[in-house]
Structure formats: structure tokens, C-alpha cells
Amino acid sequence: MKTKPKADCCIAGAAELISGVSNRQGRVVRIENGAVAIQAGRIVSVGPISQVEAEVDLTEAKRIDASGKIVAPGFVDCHTHLVFGKSRAREFALKMTQSAADVEAMGLETGIPASIKMTREAAEDELFDAAMDRLACMLRHGTTTVESKSGYGINRPDELKMLRVNQRLAAAQPIDIVSTFLGAHDFPPEIDRNDIAERNRYIDALVNERIPEVAEAGLAEFCDVYCDDGYYTAEESRRVLQAGIDHGLRAKIHTDAYSGIGGSTLAAELPAISADHLNYTSTAEMSAMAKASVVGVILPALDFAVAHPDPVMPRPMIEAGMTIALGTNLNPGNWTESMRFVMLLACRRHRLSLEEAFLAATLGAAKAIGREAEIGSLECGKKADIQIWDIPQFEHLIYRFNHNPVVSVIKDGQILFDTTTGMQAWQNQS
Secondary structure, X not given: OOOOOEOOEEEEEEEEEEEEEEEEOOEEEEEEEEEEEEEOOEEEEEEEHHXXXXXXXXXXXXXXXXXXXXXXXXXXXXXXXXXXXXXXXXHHHHOOOOOHHHHHHOOOOOHHHHHHHHHHHOOHHHXXXXXXXXXXXXXXXXXXXXXXXXXXXXXXXXXXXXXXXXXXXXXXXXXXXXXXXXXXXXXXXXXXXXXXXXXXHHHHHHHHHHHHHHHHHOOOOEXXXXXXXOOEOHHHHHHHXXXXXXXXXXXXXXXXXXOOOOHHXXXXXXXXXXXXXXXXXXXXXXXXXXXXXXXXXXXXXXXXXXXXXXXXXXXXXXXXXXXXXXXXXXXXXXXXXXXXXXXXXXXXXXXXOXXXXXXXXXXXXXXXXOOOOOOOOOOOOOEOOEEEEOOOOHHHHHOOOOOOOEXXXXXXXXXXXXXXXXXXXXXXXX
């Protein structure tokens, strides 16, 4: 008789378990009276409690009671600008009724240049402490993995400063941090972006100095670029991303947010692991990215924050065969730590179903950072990254607008946050 594996933890009694596995396009597996058995931080069985009891020895397992609640995989936030200096609250408030030009006429810096200035002025410890606070909030909202981009330094010392903060965050707290080098988020404010020679000098430095240095030091896993009108052209973006690929950094791309200048075509050709924003992407480019397995990352909170005149619509991407992911795009001009809020926007404003949005916030987002074999769904062998919601049914996740339903978060099989006991293991981590 085959010996059953012994679990050291079991989450049981769930009114419903949302596995994050799709049983057909856009639909998730929903299991009544579900349970998850965990051994050494990995899932060893998942399904109805009767199945889990038959497959695993639970005699020594710590029991986590999920009675009347819903169990789901932790959210994966695959697009953030987590590390930044201070806020742009006044700019944001003024832009409710005034144009960017009017705000700038008041002497207030706006947009990415404003964040560059504030991030350059901030000490590394200041950036670290502020990002730690944001991560604590993200954990309380069910997020267990976060991609974090540089891109507010746009010079050697401050880009490296941001990437060092990513390393420190990964070591200091339990959320998994995925680091991305975005030295091509913008051009340095001190150069004339309309001067081709100055643009090329900066790109030469990125390609020949910064990217090799970042890769050799192991400071990032991905290389990103902002390919859009007023930022990097498609050919400039190709140089940057190809240099990253040549040095072992997988390609990501911000593109088609405000114009279509060939960034999505480039994403398909390289190929990039993800293309993000995609407001002005053509159907031909969608088909090309689908064939190249490029994940389309949509950012509903950004479209909401800037009152985008042409909000991205993911339905044609899905119909073209693309995998869709969601990210918060947390940044000083779009400050949200809640993936649930992003899901709500994705459903109401971008016409995803609840199940499509959930898959995009978990398994789709895991694919956008190359982690789908490890996280994003509740499957045997994967990390036990789990959240528990105190809601009567799955549909309530997007129903109560200002309600955070998360009562417990388990990371690598360990309880990090539990409202029923007041436990916040985060405090012990930091």
C-alpha cells in the first residue's frame, strides 16, 4: 500500500475554493467544501475535503478553519513602480479640473519628471521604508508576489539605488519581489530629448554600461522600456531590450498607452514576456503577440487615474488568443495597492467577467513574470500562497466597492496575516 504524504498544514471547511485553474476559457474551477493540504510550504493536495483526506495524512497537520469562507490563490501584481520618492497628491487633485499644462504653469512639476526629482532627492533608507509600508498594505489585500520596476532615477546612481531597494525588500519581508530594470522609462530631465545626439548618448550608456552592470550584479530579472510617442521609438526600444536579452534579462515593454508606434510588433518579434498598457494596439499586433506567447498586461487603475480617453479593451486580445494579466501599476500618479480594486475596474470599465479578471490577477499575472509553474493557482507542487476571504460567495469580491474581504494570508505555507487572531507576522519580519 502506497504511503500517503504527511501534511504539516491543512486549510479546510471552505464554503468554496477558487483554485485559479481554468476548466475552460475564462472560467475557473470552484470547489465546494474545499481543502488545501500543505507540506514544507508546497501544496500536496487540493480539492473537496473527502479527496484531500484520502490523498494525504492529516494526523499531524495544523488546521486552519475556513468555515463559511472562500479560499483562493494569492494575487500576483505583475506591474508596479513600487519604489518612489514621496507623492504627487497635489498634482493629482489639481488635474481633476485642470490640464497638465495649467498645473505646470503654476510652477508644479508633473508626471514622470516630478517622480524622478523626488526619487533622486530621497535617501535609500527613505525609499525602503516607504516601500515596506506599501508592501504591508498589499499583503493585507491578498497580494503575495510583486514585480517592482526602477525607472524614477534615470541616471546611474539613482537607478542602482532603486534596484538595491528591491534587493533589500526581498530580504526584509515575505512577499516575493521580482525586480525589473526600467532605465528607459524616460530620458533624463537634464538632456534635450529632441536632440538626437543626446538621446543616443543616453541609450549608448544604457546599452553598453547600465544593462551589463545591472545584469552582472544580479539586480534585475527583466529589462523594460517605455515605447510610446514622446518617449522611446520602436527602434530605440529594440536596442535597449536586445541589450537586456544579450545579458540575460528577459524583455518587458510599456507600449501603446497613448499611441501605436510599433511597440507591440517589437514585443512579438523579440519576443517579450509581456506587453503592458495596450490601449492603441492593432488586431494584427494582438494576433502576432498571441502567436509569440506575449502576455498582455492591462492596467485599469491607470486608465481610471488619468481619465484615459480610450480605455483599453481586452476582449479583442482574448479573442486573438492572448493571455491577459492585471497589474495595479502602483505609482505616485496611480496609487493603489489593491488588486481587488483593479479587478473591480477591469470588470465594470473594461468588460471582463469576474472569472476572467480573477484569472488575470493570478495565473495570468504569474505568466507575465515567468512564475506560472510556481504560483498563481492552487495546484499540487506549487507554493502555498493563499488568501482567505470572509464573503458568502465569490461574486461578492467585486460587489462591495470599499470592502477588503481578506481575513488571512498564507505565504509559503506560513500564516502572515490573520484578522481573526490579530496576527501580523509582518511586524516580526520588519
